[in-house]
Amino acid sequence: MAENAAKRLKTGSGIVTIGTHNGHFHADEALAVYMLRTHIPAYSGARLVRTRDPKLLDECHTVVDVGGEYDPARNRYDHHQRTFATSFPDRPTKLSSAGLVYLHFGREIVARRLAQPEDSPQVGMVWRKLYESFIEALDAHDNGISVYDAAALAAAGLEKQFSDGGFTLGAMVGRLNPNWNDPIPEDPAAAQEAEDRRFELASQRIGEEFDRDLDYFTRAWLPAREVVAEAFAARHEYDSEGRIVVLKRQAAPWKDHLYSLEEQEPQGGKVLYVLYPEKPVPGAKWRIQCVPVAKDSFQSRRPLPEAWRGSRDEELDGLSGISGCVFVHASGFIGGNKTFEGALAMAKKALDI
Structure with missing residues (x-):
């Protein structure tokens, strides 16, 4: 045209x-x-x-x-x-x-x-x-x-x-x-x-x-599309139902691409949590972010557990039973851990609560 x-x-x-x-x-x-x-x-x-x-x-x-x-x-x-x-x-x-x-x-x-x-x-x-x-x-x-x-x-x-x-x-x-x-x-x-x-x-x-x-x-x-697609394809490595996506190298604009990829696989279920390092450097802390019900929505598909919200550090470790916790936002849409393993443990435990 x-x-x-x-x-x-x-x-x-x-x-x-x-x-x-x-x-x-x-x-x-x-x-x-x-x-x-x-x-x-x-x-x-x-x-x-x-x-x-x-x-x-x-x-x-x-x-x-x-x-x-x-x-x-x-x-x-x-x-x-x-x-x-x-x-x-x-x-x-x-x-x-x-x-x-x-x-x-x-x-x-x-x-x-x-x-x-x-x-x-x-x-x-x-x-x-x-x-x-x-x-x-x-x-x-x-x-x-x-x-x-x-x-x-x-x-x-x-x-x-x-x-x-x-x-x-x-x-x-x-x-x-x-x-x-x-x-x-x-x-x-x-x-x-x-x-x-x-x-x-x-x-x-x-x-x-x-x-x-x-x-x-x-x-x-546009370059983020490849990053998100790679992570989306590997999502069953972390959860049998594919509810956890891990951006291994660094954070990238993921929401648009995630929704699009889900539409292409309507029988594959919905992703609930996206994990990514805060910075693309060794030893960086990790974030766990809940997927919103829509791109611009403040409502999450599954917020992090209510008992964790608004807590930090050792207090959060005790509440969650997971070491290395950094925080969980008061609304439950995002949290953090000092390591990837800790963030993944938070995601998996949140799925079971």
């Missing part, structure tokens, strides 16, 4: 121009512009035109988030038209301009970072993960889609216990718009120039966050 998008670009006639709307800006077009200008070579040095004038937009090579048209063949990526209903493959959220640009150019972005073909499994894995972990939230925010169903929350009688300040990725960009009572230059051209400077700052800011995730998922998250 991204490869075809790149082939459509015709840059021989001069500098490519990207058009988007002026006025109040949002995270989706700020990121869409950033992805094109920073990660797609054909758009390097592209000139940006912020306007709602149809005639000026018609002159632009590529238009995002304005114009009322979604036509990849003509490099038009708007999502505001009544008939628009496009979403990322196998995801329910309607796309914004960020999602549209990522849908068509994201594989190229990931492939260039990994130095692999766009159709490689690794590129596809990161392409999807980066959408679900970063882009989709912007798509939902711009389309007015809440994280939770408001009616279901009301029916359950659930309310926020405190204010989170509304600090989302979208809000981060929104804060860079001028305040209602900020002075505006009287000259229209100067006013537009001042507004465009703010947009450029916003585009760079959201782009920096995108690049951090791109780096993380390509340089840390």
Whole structure:
């Protein structure tokens, strides 16, 4: 998909121009512009035109988030038209301009970072993960889609216990718009120039966050897949039912990969505890961490025994009957021992309680 998008670009006639709307800006077009200008070579040095004038937009090579048209063949990526209903493959959220640009150019972005073909499994894995972990939230925010169903929350009688300040990725960009009572230059051209400077700052800011995730998922998250897969395959060495996974060399991002591997072996049972050394050095202490019921949940599939929680050192040794204990968190989601053998003993005993 991204490869075809790149082939459509015709840059021989001069500098490519990207058009988007002026006025109040949002995270989706700020990121869409950033992805094109920073990660797609054909758009390097592209000139940006912020306007709602149809005639000026018609002159632009590529238009995002304005114009009322979604036509990849003509490099038009708007999502505001009544008939628009496009979403990322196998995801329910309607796309914004960020999602549209990522849908068509994201594989190229990931492939260039990994130095692999766009159709490689690794590129596809990161392409999807980066959408679900970063882009989709912007798509939902711009389309007015809440994280939770408001009616279901009301029916359950659930309310926020405190204010989170509304600090989302979208809000981060929104804060860079001028305040209602900020002075505006009287000259229209100067006013537009001042507004465009703010947009450029916003585009760079959201782009920096995108690049951090791109780096993380390509340089840390993806390599962890092999580490977790190796440990998952060896899980029956420590428990006949495969409920304990041991990351032998060092800790690695394991949750996403563990859930994925379990889905591939639905008859294999669920992992309850993951063991790993605190540091990749000889003699390091070991951690035992409970697997959450879901990636972002604070609820564990099986917390460490209630009697151990909130205890440390010799006291915990006495309560557990296991030497070398360091601690167990008050909520029971994680604990520690001075040795691998001790951490494994904690895991096995927790399975039997």
